[in-house]
Amino acid sequence: MKLIAGVDIGNSTTEVCIGAIEDNGRFRFLSSASRMTTGTKGTLPNVHGIKAALTEAMERIHEPVERLSLIRLNEAAPVIGDTAMETITETIITESSMIGHNPSTPAGAGEAVGRLIFLENLWKGEAGAAYIVAVSNRFSYEEAAARLNQFLPELDIRGLILQADEAVLVENRLNRKMPIVDEVKHITRIPEGKLAAIEVALPGTSVRMLSNPYGIATLLGLDAQETKAITPIAKSLVGKRSAVVIRTPHGNMRENILPAGEIHLKGEKDLQVNIDAGADVIMEAVAQAGEIQDITGQDNTNVGNMLKRIKNGMAEVAGSKGDEIRITDILAVDTLAPVEISGSLAGETCMEKAVGIAAMVKTQHLPMQQIADRLEEELHVKASVAGVEAVMASLGAMTTPGTRLPLAILDMGGGSTDAAVLEPDGSVRTTHQAGAGELVSMLIQTELGLGSRVTAEQIKKYPMGKVESLFHMRLENGAMQFFPESIDPRYFGHVVLLAPGEMLKIEEDIPMERILEVRQDAKKKVFVRNAIRALRTIAPGNDLKNIPNVVLVGGSAEDFEIPEMLMAALSEYRIVCGRGNIRGTEGPRNAVATGLLMSYLGEKHQG
Known part of the structure; x- marks a missing residue:
């Protein structure tokens, strides 16, 4: 044997x-x-x-x-994925010229504008001047409230900024209601004597003045040039419940802008496309270029540096020279990426338009x-x-019960999407394209601002629920699931991923609806778009209606929602589409x- x-x-x-x-x-x-x-x-x-x-x-x-x-x-x-920003404007701010903040447990409501003063220096305050008081961790909430109450009759105290997570505790002990922002970790960086504006929104709403550049200009008396400079901060505070913005007129502010750059396609047609044009225009240029020999980027630009980094990385792991590395396909998708604002007190970010790119990298050998x-x-x-x-996957897919020739397959893996049509006469048409599961994970991590790629992978793989009591959770489809035994209290109030046999808590404070939107959008951008692109490439006459049926194979075909997305997208072309079952036992795995x-x-x- x-x-x-x-x-x-x-x-x-x-x-x-x-x-x-x-x-x-x-x-x-x-x-x-x-x-x-x-x-x-x-x-x-x-x-x-x-x-x-x-x-x-x-x-x-x-x-x-x-x-x-x-x-x-x-x-x-090999296929390597990376991201390129369409526009990155890094506003470098010294002396904390403008600062945004978003604690999750503010107290009070409304807006307040005043000069910054530390609690221990309240004795220096002047009657008739408006103040925002900064309180460090050296004071307990009881001490802070007592000292504030002592000075409230004499000084015009409009609002508070606390280092500790104690806004509600302090508010409950004050003789006068006012907006209070807490959890300002680097409170010692706050420049005393400068003008500050704080805003706390009512529960269920978000700040309006400090998420609007003109609102900040109104509160802090900014001119047109200063209003333009604080736009990233206003963007970072959209949808937040509380915020603080501090003005130091003598702060040094400059912008360092790295151009997005052009992609150069060397194929049957040599084409150039600016990444600022967006994913649709980029992919149209990729299609027009025909069979691509190599893709490069404009020097000293975002996309140029990114593509060069991909090639250098591949040369290192493959032991090849740089000129032997070629990028033969890319998949571009529009996305949003968080850009950190320099000079912030709590790592505030604003979402900037970006283009996510998966690149197929090949060596000459x-x-x-x-x-x-x-x-x-x-x-x-x-x-x-x-x-x-793709040819091997087609042969493996033929072992799926109920299939017959001609047979089209989509092999969706981690880095690439392969497609093939196997005809009754034995002829095969194939294509091998960049972009699959890893790009989806990258988009989820980027758009949600996750610190861990592992969390992004888990969000991609599993459905969600939110634990709303110790005995029930609300599922992402709106249904309620009840439990005869108490849920672990650690999960209460959190979004959890429903992995087989266990719950995985998402540590980041992101609404379930937002996670669902980003996850499904990322899968549609990558899998649905790439599937149609691949099938059109191999279809007779490049017409999808000439493909009768498609078998989905590969790891991503096991996903709990991708096959249904593809079935819906391909139904308009009257294509029968479903998961493969290799050898009648393996499901969509093991085709190749x-x-x-x-x-x-x-x-x-x-x-």
Whole structure:
């Protein structure tokens, strides 16, 4: 009996399929396994993940890896994703010229304008002048309230800025109601004697004056030039419940603007497109360029630096020279990215328009043969590079019950989307395009301002709910789920992700509706757009109506909402679309690894 392994190296996972050719020539599929891909797809570090997946698959049939006669690898093209901002205006502010803030537990309501003074210096205050009092952690809320009440009859105190999270505790002890902003971590940076404006909105509403450049100008008496300069701060406070903006007229303010830049497409047509034009115009230029040999960016611009960084990164991991690295496809999507405002007290950000880009990076010599050689050396098993990813996926998809030729497949992985049409006469049309699951994760992380890519991945994979009591939660679709046992109090009031067998709490304070909007929008921008782009490329006459049915394979086909999104989008072209079920057992996974074994049988038969 001859044992053969098919190995599919993906951006996220490495999948293995084991088959046996018996002495009578009969073929059987025996087992499969998958492991996380180690290193960048298509590079030598992949060997560790391949060996782990092979070991697991062989253990399931109680055989050592050395019993394999042949390992067949797919041709893996690495895909690297990054983002490029359309416009970045970094306002560098010294002496805290303008500061925005958004604590989550303010007290009181309304606006207040006055000179800043620290609590310990209230004795220096002058009658007739309006003050905003800053209170550091050295005072307890009881001490702060007592001292304020002592001076309230003499001084015109309009509002408070607290370092501690104690706004409500202080308010309850004051003899006069006023807006109070708390949780100002770096309160010692506040410049005493400068003019400040604070605003606290009523529950359920957001600030109006300090989220409006002209509102800030009205409260602080700014001229037109100063009003333009504080626009990023006003933008950062949109939708916030409380804010403080401080004016220091002698502050040094300058703008450092790095141009967004142009993308240069070298293809059947050489084209240039400015990234400021947005994703739609960029993708139209990519389509018009035809088959692309390379993509570069304008020097000393955002997109130029980004594309250069991608190429240099690939050259390093692949051990290639810089001039051997080519970008052969990109997927651009419009997004928003948080840009931190320099000089802020609490890391305030404003959302700036950006373009997210996934780039397909290839070397002149695809390093797959190096991987095959390393496997032979370490495992003492013959290894060969066997087939194009999309073709192998088509062969594997044919094992889905209920399919027939002609058959189109969409293989949606972590970094790329492959499509192929397999005709009854055996001819195959394929395309390999940048952009899939990793770009979606990047967009979710960027738009939600998440500190962790892991959280973004989890948001992409799992549905959500909000724990509204210890015995029920509201699901993202509006339904209520009740529990016979009490929910862990740690989850109360939080948005949670409903992973299999557990709840994952989202630490960031982001409304569930906002997370849902960003998640679904990111998936539509990447998966739906790329699927239609890929299918149109391989369709006879570039007409989607010439494709009768599509089988979805790859890791992203397991997603709980992407297949339904694609079914809805492709239904207008009367295309039957659904998840594959490879070999009737594997679901949409393992298509390429299975196809690698089937292609070997075909080659053997032809031979």
